[in-house]
Every structure is written in structure tokens, then in C-alpha cells.
Amino acid sequence: MSKSFDKKVKKIHEIDPSIQVTEERGCIVLRGEMDDWNKIVRAGKKAVGHEYYGVINDIKLRGFEPKEKLPSINDELYDGATPDVLIIGGGLTGCATARELSKYKLDVMLIEKGADVAAGQSSRNGGAVHVGINYSPNSGKHKYCHRGNEMFDELSRDLNFPFERPGHFLIVGAKWENILLYALWLNSFRLHIPGVKVIGREELLEHEPYAPSWACNALYMPTGGFMSPYKFNVALAENAVMNGVKVCLNTAALGMDVKDGKILSVKTNRGTIYPKIVVNAAGVYTDVIADMAGDRTFTIHPRLGTDIILDKKVGKYIRSTMDKSPITVLGPEGKGGIIKKVKSVKFALSHENVSKGLAVIHTVDGNMIVGPNATETPDREDITTNASTVDMILREEMKVAEKIKPSDVIAYFTGVRSPSYEEDFQVRPGIFTENILEAAGVQSPGATAAPAIAEDLSKWAVEYLENKCGMKVERNLDFNPKRPTKPYLKDMSPEERDKLIKENPDYGQIVCRCEEISKGEILDALDSPLPVYTLDAIKRRCRPGMGRCQGGFCSPLVLQILAEAKGCSLEEIKKSTEDSTILFGETKK
Numbered sequence: 001m002s003k004s005f006d007k008k009v010k011k012i013h014e015i016d017p018s019i020q021v022t023e024e025r026g027c028i029v030l031r032g033e034m035d036d037w038n039k040i041v042r043a044g045k046k047a048v049g050h051e052y053y054g055v056i057n058d059i060k061l062r063g064f065e066p067k068e069k070l071p072s073i074n075d076e077l078y079d080g081a082t083p084d085v086l087i088i089g090g091g092l093t094g095c096a097t098a099r100e101l102s103k104y105k106l107d108v109m110l111i112e113k114g115a116d117v118a119a120g121q122s123s124r125n126g127g128a129v130h131v132g133i134n135y136s137p138n139s140g141k142h143k144y145c146h147r148g149n150e151m152f153d154e155l156s157r158d159l160n161f162p163f164e165r166p167g168h169f170l171i172v173g174a175k176w177e178n179i180l181l182y183a184l185w186l187n188s189f190r191l192h193i194p195g196v197k198v199i200g201r202e203e204l205l206e207h208e209p210y211a212p213s214w215a216c217n218a219l220y221m222p223t224g225g226f227m228s229p230y231k232f233n234v235a236l237a238e239n240a241v242m243n244g245v246k247v248c249l250n251t252a253a254l255g256m257d258v259k260d261g262k263i264l265s266v267k268t269n270r271g272t273i274y275p276k277i278v279v280n281a282a283g284v285y286t287d288v289i290a291d292m293a294g295d296r297t298f299t300i301h302p303r304l305g306t307d308i309i310l311d312k313k314v315g316k317y318i319r320s321t322m323d324k325s326p327i328t329v330l331g332p333e334g335k336g337g338i339i340k341k342v343k344s345v346k347f348a349l350s351h352e353n354v355s356k357g358l359a360v361i362h363t364v365d366g367n368m369i370v371g372p373n374a375t376e377t378p379d380r381e382d383i384t385t386n387a388s389t390v391d392m393i394l395r396e397e398m399k400v401a402e403k404i405k406p407s408d409v410i411a412y413f414t415g416v417r418s419p420s421y422e423e424d425f426q427v428r429p430g431i432f433t434e435n436i437l438e439a440a441g442v443q444s445p446g447a448t449a450a451p452a453i454a455e456d457l458s459k460w461a462v463e464y465l466e467n468k469c470g471m472k473v474e475r476n477l478d479f480n481p482k483r484p485t486k487p488y489l490k491d492m493s494p495e496e497r498d499k500l501i502k503e504n505p506d507y508g509q510i511v512c513r514c515e516e517i518s519k520g521e522i523l524d525a526l527d528s529p530l531p532v533y534t535l536d537a538i539k540r541r542c543r544p545g546m547g548r549c550q551g552g553f554c555s556p557l558v559l560q561i562l563a564e565a566k567g568c569s570l571e572e573i574k575k576s577t578e579d580s581t582i583l584f585g586e587t588k589k
């Protein structure tokens, strides 16, 4: 064993001497059983090293039994399917890859275990289109975040989802903290990020008149933006379907038949599928899927993040994305001795080691989002939100958006990020299995990076099909990058609305008063390449229930519209998954 391995073992044993550490197939593997999840994560982090493909941390948390939510449907609908490419996961990575592959004449199938696309972290994020200023130039995060950021203008035009680019401001409260701003400014040249500059308070106020009273300088990053992540996800999926991809919802990959380093088939709850190549885009489950395929070199350690949505009336107070530098925690005056200061600058510059988080983000709908925090959890599907987290985030972010109050909160949600121990994206062709492509560790800034990751995955899939399967893969000359525009009443002039309502009175029937959404827009969402008849799917597509009253008024009306359109009873319409019943039956006749 090498010296560096011995050193790692020593450090890991300082956490718990009972942990077994071995080197296997180029990976460092940890096994054992412990009582403290945070210590298990710390042990995993100590194992990271460039000499390995990655860390396999199989230390079990005593008393914790992981429970994966799986669809309850069991049939043979897709049994015997033989797609060229099978994508596992209908989040941003999977759907962007499906769309990218639809540019070729290929049989592409995407399976998603949820009842809709964007069932995982892709619908539970802040929607910031990140600049990626603090990544190292050779990281996967830099490569894909940078390219992904560049792609958003064209994508939003083609796919017709909301996106704005008002910039990102990193603010500091004391002159000495400018060291950090200038260090990041220098990094922007290494990373080829255009237009970054250090600005003073006056210029900051020109962009953001309500910037906090203590902010003296800021790093202005003009390429920062925000978008609607679930609308983006739905748009990618719909455009992929328009161009020939088959999207199969409520379909989970449960196992694989692998022989001589090759996946022969993928077992699902809806039959066995025989793909030529598999794309693993399963978010927090990418390590489980890689394990099924015999290609596991990494471990996902789920990391929770809670975001808080504030009322539109305070949306005007921050019009871009703004966060305070991590060193401002010392206080606006920069209290603390020189060692504390140096340490805090070092921490801020090595910020890529953790998830991006704690910012104030304007949204495409005019609200403000604050958050998220970052907490390690053993549970890959734990999306509960607790009051103390909400309080902590509000307390912190009220320092940045000084005008907001706790009573402005209208909703909050929690998502689970999917970092690997290497804290970088693991996007690569299979190492031990020839016909799998891994898209793992895609945590923040993964929503920004997904379209760029998809370009590589699609390129590698085509190369594999040509070089290893003897296929001649042709361009799909009928590929249509555009997703048709649907009427959005709120953005129309009174004259335009009048005309539309005369043509179709359904647009004159307002269902959601808070967001001003009409019956016509809900019916449009159902008349799409990927119609999903659940309350949440409609909410994501056209926003009824997203306003101040959070669906208190409009949900019964939306239920009625869905039941009528589907030709079923009200009880059959679910909130999100098949078991999320809303109505059990009539109480009065």
C-alpha cells in the first residue's frame, strides 16, 4: 500500500478506528457501521484523492433503513423494448440529454420513476443560472457551468421558457474584504467569464437601489441570471417528445443484467428493456444505478437545501441574484483578528468544496427566493422542511434584502442535492461497463450545467453506437428546436386578451386569481406533447396555486377541469404521485 493510502487510513481512523479501508478496482472503499451520519460523511471526505477513480463509502448508519419511493404500477407495457439509448431519470440532465439525442435519427427512451418529469431536485431548486466564478479551471463544474450558462439565451428563445440575465452581485461590508472580490475578479480571467468587475456602492445602487445599507463594494458578474427550473425541465421533455423521444413516466429501473462488462437488459416495473447504451441521470440514485451496472466508482451523499418563496410585493427589492460574501459573517465592520480574517478569505476562495447556497434570487414570476442552506442527510428522499431552518435562512437573508419580513413568506420547499465525495460532477463514459454513460454528482450548479452535460453525453452515445454497435447515426433533419408558444394572458395587453377571449371564451374564465391563470391556459397545458393530469403537474406548467393563497381558492376548480378533460371522477385526480390522494369521496349529496 502507498504512503498516501496509509495517511488516509490514519485520518479516517481518527474519526472511527473500526472503519475498514481498502483499495479495490482503483477506488478507495470504506465499510463498517457507525452511529453518526456526519462522521460517516467526514470519513468519506478524508478518503478523496486524485489517485483514485473515486470514493465508495459503504459505511452504514446504525438503525437507518433507506426507503426508496417506487411507483406502485406493475405491468409489462415496455417489456421487450429495444431502444438505441435508454436514459434513466427525467430531471434536467436526463431531459436535456433526450432533447440533444433527438437531433439524431435514433430510438431514444427515457424512464422516470416519478409521475412527472422534474420529480427530483430539478423542480426543487432556486433557478439561478450561475456564473461559476469560484471553480477551478480544470473542474467539471467549471466546464459545464460555463458552457451551460452561455446556452441559456438560445434555449429560452427556442423552448419558450422564462429566463432573465440581470447579473449576480457578491457584496461585502468592509473594504478589507475587497481582497476576496479582487481574487475572484482575477479568477474570472482564468475562467474566461466576461464582464466581471469590482464596483463601489454608488454603481451597486444603480443596479439594485435597495442593496443593503452596509454593502460598500460588490463583485458584479453580468452573465448571472435566473430561470424557472421546472418550466425549463418540462420544455426540454416536451421538445424531446416532439422530436421523437419516448418519455415513460412511473417507470423505475430496478435492476440490470450485466455480462462481461456490458449491460444486456434493464429490469423495470413495466417490463424488461434491452438498450444498446444506458445514460445514468438518476440524480441522488446515480450511485445505485452505477452499482446495478457494475460501474460504481463514486458515492452520493445527499445534501438538503431549503428555499423560501416570498410574496411578489417584495420582489422589487432585489432584481438580480445577490449574496453576501461568506467572509461577511464576521460582520460588516470585519471584526476578528488577522488570522480569523485570513482563514475566512481562504474559506471563501475554496467555496467550491460545498454546494452553492444562501443567496437572494429574483424569480421569473416576480417573487423573491431566499436560500438554500446545506445539511447532510442519510435519506435521499427526505424533503421535509423544519421551522428552525426557515428561521435561520430568513435571519441571514434579511441582512441582504433588508426590506423583507417573515410575514412575506408564502411558501418553502426542500430539495436534496446529489454531491459525490469528490464534490465535482462525475460525467464520463463507463469505466468498467462499456455501454453506460454516467452523469453523477450533478449538484449545484447542475441546473445551469445540465444542457452542457447533455451535449457531451449525447456525443459519447453517438460515438459508442457508431464505433461499437456498427450503426451509422444520421442527423435528424426534421429536428425542430422550437417549442410552440402558448398564450400567457398575464403578459398580454387588454386588446390582445379581448381578441383571444372572443376566439375562445375559456381564456376569459380566471381560475387562479393570485396568478391570473385562465381555464384556457390549463387546457393548453394538457394539450401538450407530455400531458400529465395531476395538480402539481399543472401547477408547474402554468402556475395555478403558486400565488399568495397557495391554491386555497383555485385547487377545487383545477381538479374539476382535470377530471372533465380526462373523463374521470374527481377522486381519481391526484396531487403528484399515484398514492397522493386529494379527495376520498363525497361527504354530502
Ligand SMILES: Cc1cc2nc3c(=O)[nH]c(=O)nc-3n(C[C@H](O)[C@H](O)[C@H](O)COP(=O)(O)OP(=O)(O)OC[C@H]3O[C@@H](n4cnc5c(N)ncnc54)[C@H](O)[C@@H]3O)c2cc1C
Binding pocket: 088, 089, 090, 091, 092, 093, 094, 111, 112, 113, 114, 117, 118, 119, 120, 121, 122, 123, 124, 125, 126, 127, 128, 129, 130, 251, 252, 253, 254, 281, 282, 283, 284, 285, 304, 305, 306, 307, 372, 414, 415, 416, 417, 442, 443, 444, 445, 446, 447, 448, 449, 450
Ligand atoms: C435546494 C437546491 C437548490 C439548488 N439551486 C440551484 C440553482 O439555483 N442553480 C443551479 O444551477 N442548480 C441548483 N441546484 C442543483 C440542481 O437542481 C441539480 O444539479 C439538477 O437539478 C440536477 O438534475 P438531474 O437531472 O441530474 O437530477 P434530478 O433532478 O434529481 O433528476 C433525477 C431523476 O431521476 C429519477 N430517478 C431516480 N432513480 C430512478 C430510477 N431507478 N428509475 C427511474 N428514474 C429514477 C428521479 O425521480 C429524478 O426525477 C439546486 C439543488 C437543490 C437541491
